[in-house]
Amino acid sequence: MHEIVAREEIAKDTWRYIVRAPEIARQRRAGQFVVLRVYEKGERFPLTVVSSDPDEGTIELIFQAVGTSTRMLAKMDVGVEILDLAGPLGRPTHIEHFGTCAVLGGGFGMAPVIPIATALAEAGNTLIGINGARSREYVILEERFRQICDRVEICTDDGSYGHRGFVTDVLQRLIDAGEQIDYVLAIGPTPMMRAVAELTRPYGIRTVVSLNPIMVDGTGMCGGCRVEVAGEVKFACVDGPEFDAHQVDFDMLMKRQRMYSEMEGEARKMFEPHSTPLCCCKEGGHDNNRGKDEAAADARAASRPAGA
Amino acid sequence: MPEQPPGQRVRNFDEVPLGYDAEAAMAEASRCLQCRRPLCVDGCPVRVKIPEFVRLVAEGRFSEAARKIKETNAFPAICGRVCPQESQCELKCVLGKRGEPVAIGRLERFVADWALQHGKIQAPELPPPTGYSVGVVGSGPGGLACAADLAMRGHDVTIYELFHAAGGVLRYGIPRFRLPREVLEAELEYLAKLGVTIRLNFVVGRTATLDDLMEDHDAIFVATGAGLPRFLGIEGENLLGVYSANEFLTRVNLMRADRFPEYHTPVHCGDQVVVVGGGNVAMDAARTARRLGAENVTVVYRRTRAEMPARTEEVVHAEEEGVRFGFLASPTALNGDDDGWVCSMTCQRMELGEPDASGRRRPMPIEGSEYEIACDTAIVAIGSRAHPLVPETTPDLELSTRGYIAIDDSGATSKEGVFAGGDIVTGAATVIEAMGAGRRAADSIHRYLTSERPTDEDG
Ligand SMILES: Cc1cc2nc3c(=O)[nH]c(=O)nc-3n(C[C@H](O)[C@H](O)[C@H](O)COP(=O)(O)OP(=O)(O)OC[C@H]3O[C@@H](n4cnc5c(N)ncnc54)[C@H](O)[C@@H]3O)c2cc1C
Ligand SMILES: Cc1cc2nc3c(=O)[nH]c(=O)nc-3n(C[C@H](O)[C@H](O)[C@H](O)COP(=O)(O)OP(=O)(O)OC[C@H]3O[C@@H](n4cnc5c(N)ncnc54)[C@H](O)[C@@H]3O)c2cc1C
Ligand code: SF4
Ligand code: SF4
Ligand code: FES
Numbered sequence: 170m171h172e173i174v175a176r177e178e179i180a181k182d183t184w185r186y187i188v189r190a191p192e193i194a195r196q197r198r199a200g201q202f203v204v205l206r207v208y209e210k211g212e213r214f215p216l217t218v219v220s221s222d223p224d225e226g227t228i229e230l231i232f233q234a235v236g237t238s239t240r241m242l243a244k245m246d247v248g249v250e251i252l253d254l255a256g257p258l259g260r261p262t263h264i265e266h267f268g269t270c271a272v273l274g275g276g277f278g279m280a281p282v283i284p285i286a287t288a289l290a291e292a293g294n295t296l297i298g299i300n301g302a303r304s305r306e307y308v309i310l311e312e313r314f315r316q317i318c319d320r321v322e323i324c325t326d327d328g329s330y331g332h333r334g335f336v337t338d339v340l341q342r343l344i345d346a347g348e349q350i351d352y353v354l355a356i357g358p359t360p361m362m363r364a365v366a367e368l369t370r371p372y373g374i375r376t377v378v379s380l381n382p383i384m385v386d387g388t389g390m391c392g393g394c395r396v397e398v399a400g401e402v403k404f405a406c407v408d409g410p411e412f413d414a415h416q417v418d419f420d421m422l423m424k425r426q427r428m429y430s431e432m433e434g435e436a437r438k439m440f441e442p443h444s445t446p447l448c449c450c451k452e453g454g455h456d457n458n459r460g461k462d463e464a465a466a467d468a469r470a471a472s473r474p475a476g477a
Numbered sequence: 478m479p480e481q482p483p484g485q486r487v488r489n490f491d492e493v494p495l496g497y498d499a500e501a502a503m504a505e506a507s508r509c510l511q512c513r514r515p516l517c518v519d520g521c522p523v524r525v526k527i528p529e530f531v532r533l534v535a536e537g538r539f540s541e542a543a544r545k546i547k548e549t550n551a552f553p554a555i556c557g558r559v560c561p562q563e564s565q566c567e568l569k570c571v572l573g574k575r576g577e578p579v580a581i582g583r584l585e586r587f588v589a590d591w592a593l594q595h596g597k598i599q600a601p602e603l604p605p606p607t608g609y610s611v612g613v614v615g616s617g618p619g620g621l622a623c624a625a626d627l628a629m630r631g632h633d634v635t636i637y638e639l640f641h642a643a644g645g646v647l648r649y650g651i652p653r654f655r656l657p658r659e660v661l662e663a664e665l666e667y668l669a670k671l672g673v674t675i676r677l678n679f680v681v682g683r684t685a686t687l688d689d690l691m692e693d694h695d696a697i698f699v700a701t702g703a704g705l706p707r708f709l710g711i712e713g714e715n716l717l718g719v720y721s722a723n724e725f726l727t728r729v730n731l732m733r734a735d736r737f738p739e740y741h742t743p744v745h746c747g748d749q750v751v752v753v754g755g756g757n758v759a760m761d762a763a764r765t766a767r768r769l770g771a772e773n774v775t776v777v778y779r780r781t782r783a784e785m786p787a788r789t790e791e792v793v794h795a796e797e798e799g800v801r802f803g804f805l806a807s808p809t810a811l812n813g814d815d816d817g818w819v820c821s822m823t824c825q826r827m828e829l830g831e832p833d834a835s836g837r838r839r840p841m842p843i844e845g846s847e848y849e850i851a852c853d854t855a856i857v858a859i860g861s862r863a864h865p866l867v868p869e870t871t872p873d874l875e876l877s878t879r880g881y882i883a884i885d886d887s888g889a890t891s892k893e894g895v896f897a898g899g900d901i902v903t904g905a906a907t908v909i910e911a912m913g914a915g916r917r918a919a920d921s922i923h924r925y926l927t928s929e930r931p932t933d934e935d936g
Contacts, residue, residue: 192679193684196683196684210733211740212741213742253677254678256683385728385732386727388680388683388866389864390704390864391721391724392708392720397715402708402715425817427717433743435738
């Protein structure tokens with residue numbers, strides 16, 4: 170049902186997929202995500218819906234192949250169906266006319282920034298885009314960002330492209346230069362979001378971040394995604410994923426994100442290309458692109474009665 | 478009934494009770510007195526025709542017994558395993574007054590398994606299609622039972638389920654050592670034979686709203702359950718290694734974390750596990766932790782054994798498997814190490830005071846009685862809340878207290894054509910009650926479709 174209709178590698182290990190999902194395409198709004206499972210032994214994991222085309226009935230996903238699940242997805246070709254795809258999940262972003270908005274994307278945090286920036290621009294805000302990456306080869310979606318924003322600043326940690334430094338340096342410079350900023354959106358690695366929150370706090374600028382704790386169901390049923398905001402426990406998948414940056418307990422979020430890091434390493438090792446009989450890539454002779462994957466079909470036959 | 482020995486079963490996820498053979502079942506069934514006024518039936522929420530089916534078992538007429546049970550209970554292989562018989566049918570059995578009641582649940586399980594093994598589960602002949610279409614939200618026991626009944630009356634039924642597999646709590650909550658998944662799969666196959674469609678990965682309220690579904694269906698049954706976890710609200714609850722029972726069990730049952738890394742979803746289960754709660758969920762979490770290799774598993778419950786809501790069999794099985802119990806204790810804090818992992822739980826001792834509204838004696842804290850239990854995993858199993866997605870996105874759906882959906886005697890909600898039942902109406906209850914609610918709603922929906930509505934063009 171959820172066929173991959175187009176794919177391209179837009180930067181090193183960073184992929185853009187167009188997937189057929191008519192219902193999600195119709196319903197989704199900025200800030201929402203989907204939960205996927207790419208094969209019958211795989212994890213459920215979340216990805217932001219970057220854009221959708223209700224007429225074509227497709228959604229756009231952009232992800233970095235970092236671990237087991239995302240690497241497996243990155244191996245799946247056009248024409249293949251994604252085993253499970255549910256959504257759109259999460260609260261849509263609260264959009265209004267704020268005035269001048271600084272929208273900050275760190276690394277592949279750019280993917281979730283795009284839909285929200287688009288919605289902010291449509292609501293008549295003036296947008297200053299700031300895109301930070303490790304180095305030039307990790308700068309993604311620059312053209313698109315420039316089309317959405319009134320102005321774009323780019324920075325890299327090593328100075329290989331744009332300013333040398335972090336997104337916070339650029340933001341600080343803007344504030345110091347007397348730029349009136351009414352709203353800040355920051356999405357990227359947790360330390361980056363925390364740094365932005367600390368920067369804007371003394372200025373009292375409303376700052377929103379999109380949190381990415383580990384999720385299972387994505388619908389409020391497990392509590393695994395809990396984060397602390399203003400001293401209260403929130404479930405990021407249903408109460409978020411966006412929250413007031415000044416109220417988020419980033420320390421706890423970072424710890425919880427690492428809960429399975431050892432085990433994730435173990436799982437990844439098993440799925441290193443060609444390293445084991447379980448290798449899932451085409452090169453290893455275990456074609457992951459069997460449209461009607463047999464194992465998957467078995468698993469489904471069980472839970473999806475005929476006639477479905 | 479023969480069981481897997483405790484030392485063996487804590488190392489696998491296979492079913493614990495092994496089931497009767499035909500001879501044992503016939504012997505047990507012949508103990509039934511065939512009461513003229515069978516009290517046992519009053520104890521069963523769906524009024525299974527107990528004396529009738531038990532007599533058929535005693536006579537060795539197993540397929541007929543299976544059909545007899547199916548008249549009122551669509552999923553006997555499940556109920557025979559998970560019903561709290563000691564507080565339902567078997568509680569009322571007259572033989573229980575002076576000895577052992579008839580083992581109704583075990584007989585039900587035997588009959589259902591026998592029918593399954595002998596290929597006797599054939600879909601009944603379906604009436605011609607009525608042209609009516611019903612949407613069922615949620616594929617737990619409530620939704621499945623409702624769907625089966627509606628399909629048997631010729632209605633076209635589609636179930637919408639947010640997870641990637643059907644079954645609700647039967648899939649992600651109850652472990653396979655209590656309910657082997659083949660049993661669930663067989664029931665789902667039966668449903669498929671009845672022509673029921675299941676749309677997985679469909680989150681009602683998100684993928685489409687209830688109002689959207691109303692456009693495709695003539696009536697809707699909402700059975701979304703009470704799947705939201707409750708936490709204790711104490712210090713340290715967000716430390717690493719602290720789980721809701723829902724998450725812990727979902728990772729293992731639905732995502733197969735017991736077979737990590739072959740299956741990619743991990744679960745953290747240390748050596749010293751503390752489970753908070755006294756119900757079936759707590760027992761399932763504790764026994765699952767033992768099977769994942771935890772040496773010391775302690776269940777902390779604020780009342781005593783007598784008040785535990787868990788099925789007696791589960792408590793006995795847990796004890797046999799080496800699970801320890803800390804009664805009259807209530808956690809006051811979870812304590813963490815420098816890396817943010819839970820390392821102990823502070824508990825306060827309790828004593829039982831006056832009975833509360835539910836008639837159970839209220840636990841009262843004893844001042845200055847705090848003590849600590851070392852742990853590297855803590856699992857919170859203190860109950861659940863209504864799933865809010867459908868109510869939140871359906872403004873004209875009237876709610877009762879605490880977010881549950883309000884219904885009248887027929888199962889109808891405040892919204893025309895929308896019915897509800899199961900845990901989303903009653904709060905966390907039992908499998909058989911959810912099934913009963915599903916069947917009653919199916920009756921009401923059938924009546925609503927066939928009599929009260931003006932016939933439209935496809936009617
Ligand atoms: C609401 C939300 C939106 C997201 N949107 C995007 C996106 O648009 N593009 C993108 O590249 N990434 C996005 N992510 C992150 C993405 O989900 C993870 O990169 C992915 O789950 C990693 O899985 P893996 O098996 O490949 O890696 P693993 O080796 O399993 O883990 C790598 C990292 O991903 C995290 N992670 C693992 N499993 C999960 C999980 N189930 N849920 C959340 N995090 C997990 C781990 O903490 C670890 O830091 C989003 C996360 C959230 C919560
Ligand atoms: C661990 C555990 C052990 C238990 N043990 C026993 C036992 O031994 N005996 C017993 O009698 N009872 C037991 N219970 C209780 C019993 O399982 C429940 O009372 C019963 O499952 C309720 O059935 P239901 O159909 O109302 O809801 P559920 O079984 O909760 O099913 C609801 C379904 O709806 C889906 N859903 C929710 N919202 C949406 C939405 N918006 N869109 C689409 N789908 C949605 C959910 O994913 C789920 O699949 C146990 C419960 C748990 C958690
Ligand atoms: S359905 Fe449950 S309560 Fe009813 S007879 Fe069977 S085991 Fe007993
Ligand atoms: S009450 Fe007990 S003895 Fe009497 S009919 Fe029921 S099962 Fe048989
Ligand atoms: S992912 Fe399970 S509650 Fe949020």
